[in-house]
Amino acid sequence: MSSMMKIERIQARILDIPTIRPHKFSFGAISRQSPVIVQLWLRNGATGFGEAATIGGPSWNEESPESILHAIESYLGPALAGQDASRFEALLQRMDAVCKGNHFAKGAVEMAAVDAVSRTLGVPAWSLLGGKVRESMPLAWTLASGDSAKDIEEAEAMLAARRHRVFKLKIGARAAADDIAHVGRIARALAGRASLTVDINQAWDGNTARRHLPALVASGVTLIEQPVARWNVEALRALTAALPTDALLMADETVCSPQDALQLAQQRACHVFSLKVAKHGGLVRTRAVAAIAEAADIGWYGGTMLETSLGSAASAHVFATLAGRDHGCELFGPQLLVDDIVSTPMTLRDFELHFPDGPGFGVDVVPERLDRFDRARQGLQAV
Template sequence: MQSRFVIERIEAWILDIPTIRPHKLAFGAINRQSPVIVQLWLRHGACGFGEAATIGGPSWNEESPESILHAINAYLAPCLIGQDGGSFGRVLTRMDTFCRGNAFAKSAVEMALIDAVSRSLELPAYQLLGGKRHDSLPLAWTLASGDVRKDLEEAQLRLEQKRHRIFKMKIGARSPADDVAHVSQIARGLEGKATLTVDVNQAWDGSTARRFLPQLIDAGVTLIEQPVAKWNREALKVLSASLGSSACIMADESVCTPQDAMALARDQACQVFSLKVAKHGGLLRTLQVAAVAEAADIGWYGGTMLETSIGSAASAHVFATLGDQHHGCELFGPQLLVDDIVTARMPIVDFELQLPDGPGFGIEVDLGQLERFDRARTGLNAV
């Protein structure tokens, strides 16, 4: 019998969307996001949308918008046309056979496929991923203007609006002592009102982390993301053991594959995994990494690559299926962009992001907005 989910056509393109302010991270500042959008058509069904966003071109990891677009157009789309899109596992294996690595590119294609199949079945995507266990998740915001006064203004406004009360600070670009001073000033300004986390994005070596993390914890930080290089599991292990119960170490760049997750769990190298659909290579592989976390008594955090509402809604669907050992999510990407590419964003109520319940990822893409930000039309260059 012919599957009703035969993959008919896949198209991909790059958008360039400015951010509302410069977003400063350890490895540089970004002024725009350049997500790769994928549209996938089923022969007898609906079409779906997927997205893969990087931060600062290939600065966060090896993939860039241009490499993602190339992998999809040259290898992933051709190997999937005419295949049964309803067999997700087979689709993933086929993509792996024709193209090693390239997790971000594969995640965008798999996302569009899951959107299309769930729309064809008129079901929300979370239903195909095991069913939801959360209707909403606490939503963090990242303070990354680089300026204490502006960061505090941003935080106060978001507290008043009841949008965010978890704030993540991006550090690692300045000297560690300056970073500690910056974080301490913000912590004093927000004392008793918010949960504070930091993301070092691999910028420190083990001894810098051993020296300065206790100072951040004294200032009030309770979750520390990727303080050292992604390969430095030994340092993560030492830090996790020495910090005790005062704060949690969260792996981000260090945890991409289920094998990474196993190694971190075996070494007891962190207490939390930041889950991100793109780096894991899709929604199903996010579930695999999350399963390792659950089995190893490691908590999870719903991470972002600063996607538009397409990637953010897809991430919300998979995060909604996970257990209770979580530290909230940071699917705030749409709010950092000057505009979005959907007709309505996911609502935020009482500091929580609300999971959209419609078919697919529950959001409707605005085709006019796709055209407006299309790199082929605007003629912008790579970062």
């Protein structure tokens, strides 16, 4: 590839965008998202954008907006200046050489490189990632107000608007018996009209999970996400083996690297992987984790870190290319934020998210919106 594709420079900034309501997790509540937006310029004049979103600063895992910004500005950006942006794997290797871990940061930089290269070629990003095999996916919505009546009202509005009929409930912050009662109330209200999943975000120990998962399944929950700590593969294995056949167990925080995926596959420690571009360290590595899922007869789910329309569209481009058995997606981050940073978001129609074509990720970042939410300009503090 000619010098056309050489990287000129890379810039990153933190945005602070409020959410439409507080979003409660087992580990706390958020009322804003702070994505790091990367812009990469090629010597040919083309530019591409990437994003890394965390949840609650470093509450979800080790990386925070501030650590991502630092890794990009101090190490990843300088290491990639002058490199050929179209050699995605080589970029990843170069980033690994100067910086261990920091997968979210690397994922955002790789995303910007893929966007810039596909825009230079005038093609959709999916065409550089294996080619698409699907145009849309069912889109889940997370009910996380913490209040059963409010959650039911929100779900009713989503059903009436034909936006969502798969609802993920965030539990684990309260006593398990209270959570089971909360899930039961929502399940009874929506019975026969929606499917329910739960995400416990590592809150339970193995015994608590063993005791309460049957009640969740009995109330109609069909997918149970990360009930126990990230490290607790043995509990995941035992819970997966014991789960009634009408529900599936999904790993999220436990499945980041291809090695994590292989370990879960070898131990038959889950039925489904939640795939997320950020935790896998980019689009290319998301495909590596998905390949292990397919080879091991493990399903996949299109996960989110509540990205804006930019990171969500980039995720949609790689999800569009994946083989294997899918269980829908949850790229609803843009709907949870008060405003968007792109001119035209992805289409949501008849309970499905329709994946955009290109060039790039098929969404156009509006520079003034980046300026409006820029933390440095707003003078806000870290979460």
